[in-house]
Amino acid sequence: MIEIEKLTKRFAQHTVVDDLSFRIQPGEVLGFLGPNGAGKSTTMKMLTGFLAPTSGSARLFGFDIQKDTLKAQRQLGYLPEGAPCYGDMHVRGFLEFIAEVRGYRGAEKRSRVARAVEQVELQAVLGQSIETLSKGFKRRVGLAQAILHDPRALILDEPTDGLDPNQKHQVRQLIQNLATDKIIIISTHILEEVTAVCSRAVVIAAGKLVADGTPFELESRSRYHQAVTLVGDAPLDEVALAALPGVAGVERNEREHSLTVLAQPGQVIFPHVSALVAARGWNIKEMDVERGRLDEVFRTLTRGEAA
Amino acid sequence: MRQLPVVFKRELASYFATPLAYVFIVIFLVLSGVFTFYLGSFFERGQADLASFFNFHPWLYLFLVPALAMRLWAEERKSGTIELLMTLPITRAEAVGGKFLAAWAFAGIALLLTFPMVLTVNYLGEPDNGAILTGYLGSWLLAGSYLAIGSCLSALAKNQVIAFILTVCVCFLFVASGFPLVLDAFSGWAPQALVDAVASLSFLTRFDAISKGVIDLRDLLYFASLILAWLMATAVVLDLKKAD
Numbered sequence: 113m114i115e116i117e118k119l120t121k122r123f124a125q126h127t128v129v130d131d132l133s134f135r136i137q138p139g140e141v142l143g144f145l146g147p148n149g150a151g152k153s154t155t156m157k158m159l160t161g162f163l164a165p166t167s168g169s170a171r172l173f174g175f176d177i178q179k180d181t182l183k184a185q186r187q188l189g190y191l192p193e194g195a196p197c198y199g200d201m202h203v204r205g206f207l208e209f210i211a212e213v214r215g216y217r218g219a220e221k222r223s224r225v226a227r228a229v230e231q232v233e234l235q236a237v238l239g240q241s242i243e244t245l246s247k248g249f250k251r252r253v254g255l256a257q258a259i260l261h262d263p264r265a266l267i268l269d270e271p272t273d274g275l276d277p278n279q280k281h282q283v284r285q286l287i288q289n290l291a292t293d294k295i296i297i298i299s300t301h302i303l304e305e306v307t308a309v310c311s312r313a314v315v316i317a318a319g320k321l322v323a324d325g326t327p328f329e330l331e332s333r334s335r336y337h338q339a340v341t342l343v344g345d346a347p348l349d350e351v352a353l354a355a356l357p358g359v360a361g362v363e364r365n366e367r368e369h370s371l372t373v374l375a376q377p378g379q380v381i382f383p384h385v386s387a388l389v390a391a392r393g394w395n396i397k398e399m400d401v402e403r404g405r406l407d408e409v410f411r412t413l414t415r416g417e418a419a
Numbered sequence: 420m421r422q423l424p425v426v427f428k429r430e431l432a433s434y435f436a437t438p439l440a441y442v443f444i445v446i447f448l449v450l451s452g453v454f455t456f457y458l459g460s461f462f463e464r465g466q467a468d469l470a471s472f473f474n475f476h477p478w479l480y481l482f483l484v485p486a487l488a489m490r491l492w493a494e495e496r497k498s499g500t501i502e503l504l505m506t507l508p509i510t511r512a513e514a515v516g517g518k519f520l521a522a523w524a525f526a527g528i529a530l531l532l533t534f535p536m537v538l539t540v541n542y543l544g545e546p547d548n549g550a551i552l553t554g555y556l557g558s559w560l561l562a563g564s565y566l567a568i569g570s571c572l573s574a575l576a577k578n579q580v581i582a583f584i585l586t587v588c589v590c591f592l593f594v595a596s597g598f599p600l601v602l603d604a605f606s607g608w609a610p611q612a613l614v615d616a617v618a619s620l621s622f623l624t625r626f627d628a629i630s631k632g633v634i635d636l637r638d639l640l641y642f643a644s645l646i647l648a649w650l651m652a653t654a655v656v657l658d659l660k661k662a663d
């Protein structure tokens with residue numbers, strides 16, 4: 113379990129992380145969201161013992177990161193922002209160095225490295241020096257380094273930044289496979305990733321916690337939650353749609369003859385809409401129910417307005 | 420200190436992964452040859468010893484060792500790998516000590532490669548090989564002191580050039596504090612104890628003694644405590660400045 117208690121970090125009077133408190137249980141994949149400069153990386157640096165907090169504390173599986181730094185760090189795999197690695201080393205040499213630092217020797221060391229290499233598909237570049245790798249491969253080396261010792265908690269700062277779609281998929285799959293008994297914290301700007309892999313999303317803005325819930329809960333804060341989008345082949349009757357029970361409003365979309373019917377919070381309007389479509393005999397090409405738009409919720413939350 | 424050898428090994432290997440190491444060794448060997456044979460009048464002195472070789476080391480190191488030390492931490496900070504290193508389960512002492520010892524071992528390797536000097540004097544005459552041995556010891560301790568200073572200043576500066584210049588300046592102060600010029604500046608007004616203290620800080624007097632074959636425990640202790648003090652300062656500076 114990771115317990116974050118009133119964590120605060122100030123840089124020269126400028127408060128970057130402001131009184132953050134939350135707990136994370138094993139099995140949770142926590143998506144850490146927030147606009148640029150919100151303090152995500154700074155929080156992660158404090159969690160991993162790189163930065164000392166101005167006040168507050170963080171405990172990893174009972175070890176205080178400030179007092180029991182080494183014990184806490186042994187439980188952790190960390191991918192820092194930008195995935196820094198020793199550029200002049202070869203991939204294999206670098207991963208063996210990490211394995212040795214983690215206390216593995218001999219056959220165990222080799223098997224740990226081999227396994228990590230396999231998990232992020234680094235076989236093709238093992239003998240290459242890290243500075244000559246492409247950005248995506250560098251990130252994968254950083255990931256391999258973080259998962260090599262099968263840590264109980266993984267802290268990954270933008271793990272899929274710079275990866276191709278195949279690799280993004282691969283990494284998400286990897287995260288899901290690892291997730292069963294671990295704590296995983298990922299920061300990301302890709303909101304679909306949160307829906308895809310995270311069991312919980314924490315949003316911070318200007319260092320303060322603004323939302324904490326499952327991706328589904330966040331989505332349901334959206335004005336588009338349960339909205340129905342229609343595409344017809346002729347103009348649709350907006351007034352009739354707006355008059356349906358539970359409808360909050362109707363928006364026109366860019367596409368021709370396309371409308372989005374918004375639901376009032378807590379209402380399900382799809383049956384009414386489809387009944388109206390059937391009654392009027394409209395020729396509808398597409399009809400979708402939306403779960404809610406995370407990017408819209410994110411914007412509302414992080415601009416300081418209550419969602 | 421279990422992980423110190425791991426850090427040490429990686430660091431030492433990284434010297435040889437770049438041309439820097441070879442360039443450094445070649446420059447060191449060429450310059451020490453030039454200093455010994457031309458400026459040090461090795462042959463004209465007609466003595467079978469390496470005094471003319473060792474005498475120049477404080478000056479040779481003044482520029483070469485800071486060049487070696489400047490990358491120790493400045494590079495880690497610049498490339499961000501310091502965040503990786505500091506979040507791995509190793510202590511500050513292991514990180515600082517491992518990196519320093521690797522640089523010191525590298526300086527030792529460069530120094531050992533001057534062995535043809537020893538062969539030459541042994542061929543030409545009957546030198547006091549014990550004195551030559553202590554000369555090497557003194558020279559290595561001197562290099563270690565410069566490196567420890569450089570390690571701390573490299574942790575302070577993100578820019579390697581600034582780290583280099585700062586290190587040259589501070590090392591020069593330590594060398595120059597034994598000069599009559601500096602001591603005279605103090606002796607006019609300062610109490611004798613202070614003058615002695617300044618003089619005793621100097622690398623030169625202690626290095627001279629060791630390189631002449633006189634091993635005084637106090638001199639060894641001086642170098643050892645100087646190195647330790649600067650390494651501890653490195654650890655403190657790292658904690659304060661690592662995130663900037």
Ligand SMILES: Nc1ncnc2c1ncn2[C@@H]1O[C@H](COP(=O)(O)OP(=O)(O)OP(=O)(O)O)[C@@H](O)[C@H]1O
Pocket residue numbers: 123128146147148149150151152153154155193662663
């Ligand atoms: N060493 C430092 N000194 C002063 N200010 C800093 C320092 N490190 C970070 N900051 C400031 O702290 C704020 C938060 O930075 P942080 O890197 O945590 O943001 P982030 O949420 O990770 O953003 P991004 O999404 O761009 O990665 C920024 O305004 C940054 O300028």
Ligand SMILES: [Mg+2]
Pocket residue numbers: 152153154193269
């Ligand atoms: Mg960041």
